[in-house]
Amino acid sequence: MAQQYRGRFAPSPSGFLHFGSLIAALASYLDAKHNNGQWLVRIEDIDPPREKAGASAQILKTLELFGLHWDEDVLYQSQQSPVYRAVLAELSQQNLSYYCCCTRAQIKAEGGIYQGHCRQLAQPKNSSAIRVINNLGISQYNDLIQGQVTCNKELAQEDFIVLRKDGLFAYQLAVVVDDIYQNISHIIRGCDLLEPTARQLSFYQILQHTAPKFGHFPLAVTAAGFKLSKQNNAPEIDQRNPIPSLLLALKFLGQQPPKELKYASVTELLSWAITHWSITQVPKSQEIVL
Template identity: 50%
Template structure:
């Protein structure tokens, strides 16, 4: 990292439920990476998909981070306040032909082989009952990850014109996350390995926007014995706000740290200070998923 660059990292949960152990891993990993660089750690609420959101979840997530000593810098950004910025670029790209309206259904795409083949590229369809897709003229087929090295993206996925606004009018994750990271000046994205595949699309948007690309660090996912990742969709239980130390220390061990036994008697600030001092990307497990064992502090 350049000594002239101030590190800015972020944790960006979606308010579809309370924080669980898997999301604690992402929060802690991004926090320790930022603090070990004497950098800024931001929190952004990715509330761009109202049908999936749980009332009160955003505030509950913030209270949980606070209870775990994971104190963020500055104001929390909410994607729901950013719709004008997303629409500005959609309108710009529609006007210059970089984006277009598409009315293909999921069933039609599945019948075409599972990847969208560009059916509507030149049809000049109306806006009504249409999604908006971006033309992918220069596909990104690989990128460098700070932990895993060169990561390849399947050619068919890389070449696909992807949706930036859904047919129901909601803005797509790939568009929102890139515009928000640019707006917040994020220099490195630390997140779970389930988001490796969309990275190529996001890098493509950085290039289309003429913006400097960020670095990426994808952390191992916590998965259950049957191979499912811990997630709100899979009903992963919430972590305990009243007794944060066991789960916090378990998350540190998951991320390759070896906290001494007597650290459990220390304050949260002392535990996180120890974690920051001992954090090294090289110590992270070089895998994209780890089966979760039933250890202390993990529900």
Template identity: 50%
Template sequence: MKNIHYRGRFAPSPSGALHFGSLVAALGSFLRARHCQGLWLVRIEDIDPPREVHGAADDILRTLEAFGLHWDQQVIYQSQRHHDYQDQIADWLAHQQAYYCQCSRQQIRSRGGIYNGHCRQQQLDSGAIRWVNNQGCDHFIDQLQGPIHTDAAFAKEDFIIRRSDGFYAYQLAVVMDDIAAGITEVVRGADLLEATVRQISLFNALNAAVPDWLHLPLACQGPGSKLSKQNHATPVDKSHPQPALNAALAFLGQPQVEPCGEVALMIHQAIAQFDLESIPKQKEILLPQ
């Protein structure tokens, strides 16, 4: 019987095929949800068309299925939620809780690298849109990494919620999507640890329950160099998933499972053996060369 009170998710961007690093994130979030007897949802984060690869979203879904990672409920696409994002931004603009900004990255760097609210009182009507950050959360407790503290100036920065090119910013979309889906715990890669404080601020501003956070170690080619679609990480082989599945389990500190022909049996065993305390409590792990 499913625990309807636990709702986890995996939210890939369709900028390329699923690679080992994203498989680790998918598997970790899936095992955590299933171990808690909860629901596991999938959301395609397709709000940045210039970075998207045609057919990647469908390929990611087929890869998840090939690895036995079957989601509950209907797949959500951020591209279908633009109206909700815009309504919220319009409300904030109307109540002086957001404003237009025309500062360039170079200008912000010249002022110290943290945006100082330069355009807040200028009453512009074009450019990027920034949220008035009166929350300023600078710390939280991660279920794996422990207490996390960030720079106070970063935490209090008025960050962008809609880019100057008209595309919606990740911070706003991900929070509104998690609220709409009722997500109770976010399991994802440790590259998003710092961004979490901004998301907590938005949850609070929207009077929504803040989920628990669990940030998994990143699979890295070298120090500070995570596997990514941008650096052309090799896609996992969905036609022969057993080796990559066991490699991902090992990366997460979980026992190996018998590489039998049935991936479903391997996943069933992995769920039964899942131990959160065995996941390495570090932000990145270097892969063998």
């Protein structure tokens, strides 16, 4: 029996939704719905210093205005601490992790890639990060959109951080544990995460879980290498009139909505988009200049 399709959109509340975020939400939503699957929303609020007040609620409101309705209760990573701690304890018990007190400056001085300096040193818990022992180092995988992806082999083999020195849970830990927790089967997201995906594939194996299928669409950039993002102060999308933004996002994703849909309702447009969604039409480039 085939696993039911379960997709997700997982924004961080570091700002409001911009056009790049809309592309991510729409691509993951359409791929799930076209495959008769469920679409979940997760708020990645594990880094309080980077969060913007009111952003979580505003993100959810915007998704609803754009007709992107989720199928289960929203999961907030800030409420997942007991689950993350249980995984950290399990890694420790199985001797699959260790404390590391290396600084970024030290790692940079060694070439920018962590060389496992603390793996055998039994460092103290205080002022240390926790790294997972990564003996797998997966650096190649097949992507639903990009095809065969080859990542930096040295980076893929690095023992990566799962708990930061400041006590905050690392992205790699939270994202993989939550995808397992929510039984996510497919992850459709931007090409800025091609390299982290290699680490996450290794981490699924370390945790002895089957990894989801991944598909990475091109990034929307304002110039080569300059991502449209919250960090770059990308403008918030127009909530008063969703149709133009939805049509632009569909075209960006290689879909071909007929011109008359500019007069459609949000429901009518999304209904067409779900029926006609074709992941093979999504451009295979890693970024597209707007």
